[in-house]
Amino acid sequence: MPKANRSPRDVAAEITDLIIRKLEEGVPPWSRPWRSSGGGRPLRHCGTPYSGINNLYLWAVGDHRGYRSRYWMTCRQAEALGGQVRKDETGSLSVYYSSFTKLAADPGTGRETERTIRFLRHYLVFNADQIDGLPATYHVEDKPEIEPSPSHRQRAIDAFFAAIPADVRHGGNQAYFTPTFDFIQMPHRRSFRSMDLYASTRCHETIHWSGHASRLARTFGKRFGDKAYAFEELVAEIGAGLCCADLRLPNHLHDGHASYVGQWLSILRADKTAIIHAASKAEQALTYLKAFGPERPSGEAVPAAAEAQGAATA
Template identity: 40%
Template sequence: MAQDKHQLITDQIVDLFEKVDAGDWHQPWSTSAGIPRNGRTGNNYRGVNVLTLWGTALVNGYSTNEWYTYRQAQKEGGQVRKGESGVKICYLGKFKKTIETDDGEEEERTIRFLKTSTVFNRDQIDGLEPLDIPAHQLSEEERIGQAEAFVKNTGARIEEGSPHAAYSPAKDRVTMPDFGHFESPEAYYTTLLHELGHWTGHPTRLDRDMSGRFGDDKYAAEELVAELTSAFLSAELGLEADLKDPARYLKSWIRILKEDKHAIFTASRKAQDAAEFLSDLQPAQEQDAA
């Protein structure tokens, strides 16, 4: 029987969520190392693969965000150590197929399907060249300044002084507690990025279904999209995202993912779209710097 690849990837993500104690929430991934990338091509991974690789690195204590297939490691002069286990990532394959239409004409169509590949972290591989670490690392002040500029460039209506962080679709407005109410500047900006994730769902932007009410699955699903949007952008901006509030939604997320093997793919795709929408609002020079 062919392996259900959607179920395989979903099970990996559910396993990460289930390792989390809802009473002591922390994300089952880390954004501090940035977006995971392929060590041979230098390309960043996207969508659900980002979550899988973040979580795997955190659970196993890996120190890098670089990943290789077995063959890629060999081509780089490395060798995966005996006994090491890789992690499955997914990507879209495609092929051409000629079909007969209702009017009897032949038409060539592109058929897309999900494929999986096994990758290993650099820490699992011997013989690779030393990791090239940039000479200049952004200071905390520089990272916070970069985050503030990113937020301002979105043009979103943001008002402080509220008891809660929230986005109102009806008013198209983000409200935030005062800056000083947060444990750290990073906590403020990761929370604000979460609310900006919701902001992208407005009908004049990405037009997501925002009709959910607190406690139902639609609401929890939108919260997951916003949470992932914040995580993706925090990694790009060098912020450590560790939001406390999502513990309220953790059980709903697990239930949604268990009931629908496509749910995490949908949520991560929508979050990727939201993050890219916000990034596209940045001036070209600043976008390149991020």
């Protein structure tokens, strides 16, 4: 791993500021990026997808700057591949948590105990579009984009949802998950303009389903008070965006969820680390859902469901 940048940059604030700008523009960065920047989630130089906040942030940066390549790397990694970052190009943040232990004395007893302190570290990466001399595989070919056939996409959609043991009921004109009775309610399929939109909505509700107390047990009330539900909606929207990207589905900010944008903005402005936690929880939820199937929609191996609890933020 390249040496971390040790400058006193407030990286959490920089990331949050970009996400806020995209929300204010009406372009949630978990909704649009894969359609305008090369067809999928950001990749490291070795082809491994980014996760957590790096996934969300680099998607937003790529969308904001108009990059077409999915690949990101450090200067040293580019040089190892025969490339060279162009002069005056600006790097983007890639973050990870590090930690150290320190002894702290109990004020009452004087007894010393070890405390683990976590802190955010970062280093700079560059998109392949900022680098000369890389192999052609790191760049997007100039050819017409071909939409996958509906039947091929439908098989992937059906396989993904069929493996998840959620209680899904159909009827009425609302889509929601009820944690009290632990089931997903969806309108009938025929009520949607397309099966893609049905699947996109079901992705959102299934992310909610993953947070039930008997599964990933997401609770935010102690941290965000009366904004807890808005935060859960933020996690579900980000998670649905990741899910739709894997299934190659359109993901639109549904009217019913757009009402939360103002609350999301207030949360992000009040807590600069909130988007990092939300992205981590969304990634954890998708990892949990994928673990029910024999393999990822893209063909990659899936970790065991229990490992979702320890999903990384980087």
